[in-house]
Amino acid sequence: MNFLEGVAERGAVRIHALGDRLVPAKVALPGEGRRVLMGIRPQHLSVEGGESPVRLDIRERLGGVAYDHLEMPGGARVIVETRGDETIPEGSAVVVDCDLARALFFDGETVARLR
DSSP: OEEEEEEEETTEEEEGGGTSEEEEOOSOOOSTTOEEEEEEOGGGEEEEEOSSSOEEEEEEEETTEEEEEEEOGGGOEEEEEEESOOOOOTTOBEEEEEOGGGOEEEETTTOOBOO
């Protein structure tokens, strides 16, 4: 599971590693401005080549699946599971997309799952 730090804001979570994207959260969030962690599994993320501050550091090929190790803005590290024969060179800029419906949220202080 990848964990990205964020801050509760107007019923959503602002995630710096996703370009300060405001991610809707259908859970009870802690107070405004409080730290929240967003958890997302590698198979619920995708990458493609494109202009972005995100860099593909390592592509680990394991037969029919590969794990892309990404460097996100602010130093966060994220792993993305990919399938197929995509050929994005290591060191390239990539655009990250995710299935936000699959994201889980955790209290940034207690690490308890928010529901």
